[in-house]
Amino acid sequence: MTDRYRLTITHIEQVTADSKKFTLTSLNGNLPPFGAGAHLTLHLPMGDRQYSLITNPLDLGREYTIAVKNLKNHHGGSTYLHGLQIGDAVVASGPDNYFPIRLEAQHHVFFAGGIGITPFLSMMSYLSTLGKTFELHYAASNVETCPFYEEVMNKYSDITTFYFESRNEKRRKLKDALRNRTVGTHVYMCGPQPFMEMLVDTTKELHYPHRVVHEERFRPAGKIEDPKPFRVMVNGSDQFIVKENESLLQRLRNEGYSISYACRMGICGSCEVTLCEGEVLHSDSFLTKEEKKSKMLSCVSRGLGNIEISVDE
Template structure:
């Protein structure tokens, strides 16, 4: 996979509205027939005016590298990126886009894969379902939305995936509703779960899978997790060379590191993209990101949102 630091100028070759206030965009390179390869679960950084950077999952076919496809839900309460895309992006315009990277990979394992998506969370899940179908591996896709009329990419799901592997759950259709707790209460011994969606769904699945074995549950969040409300405390970062970087209560670790002259790449600065990830050598981190797995949290750190108790020694 190409380095995510590569920035390509891609041309919008198609832009269509989908239910749920979603804009689906196809992007191609003006000179190169093939774009860098990507795996299911990958996303790209889209660079917007005013130095804004937003991350969007690639929901197209990983075997079709002539284009990238992203789907952008307009968020009326947000940081303005989705609104700009909906208002300004049209066929023929160009967007600076990074090479793909993947914090939500589909493991190559035997057994059944359970896919859960809520609303716009279908974007990485759709790419996974396509791959599993192509590989002939067993899977189930459960897609939760408010109503059929507001379900983005529904026509794609119904057209490209096998009817017997897809369950659609609409809040306004009692016959299609599914209780997550009962759905996830039991699992086959070889099952793997992948899920993505709004905070309510993410929290419900987290709670319903507490009994699942470690390493069998995988997720991607589009919003940072809700914090406990406790006020942040100051702490100290030390670097490999012994440099001491104090982090005030009202300052992020990323901002403090930058002020100390540490050149650290960052993108979302919201704990959901993983660009600023670095290693932990010693200390007790307070993780507040939506990127790192349970295992990764033992030795990795997301400084744009996460903090620490006392002194944290980083591999920087």
């Protein structure tokens, strides 16, 4: 994990009734650079939370800017941040980027659901600077609950399609927007779970190559709702039980294995281990279907019954 540092809140802007933009300033000089699509990890009292950086990475100085929707105690972090004031401090690490712009693409198509617009704000600003082509498809309940609606309209109205219709009509139109794309197009998506699953399923139905579809999720792709304990054998010798309220990653590290990790959401692949035997409930969005036969991400995926894995020591 990267070093931690302290940032001070120097500006807060109400974006919608339940979303705020926070300017986080370093009082000790310039901040580490980041790429479009990167996020910052904030180390909050209730645990670590990741938030996308929303400004053009080419304009970096002493400030980072994030936007946070208050999820009303759904995870705790958003409610905590919404209670902070100008002058309060937060501890951060990063930036890290598991959702980078693919500059080999001929054209970029962004699909945002609600506060899922945040990573695309930096991407669009960056691509505009480079003179690259892109378009945005942005779904929300209505204009009033659509974060950064005015900013997007002012800067990108000619290449943005908004979706404020009923749920079924949104789904139909968003699916249509994925059809008949030219070779060289890359698709990026960020938003709530049902929004993401619908788009991912559609790209599979339309036979999009895996390498041109990129996801940024609020939670693991297939979160296991009722996790069960399972037994794991490591490197043919150590055996232990992974409890229902802990991850394989946590258990491995507690047992003294130096497993690398970063996102802890099944996105980055840092905590990959080799699956030697047994059945696994995969909950990541990183491994391919073929890779899941012999690998698993220890941060989010779980064994069924007994499994055997191999890890580097």
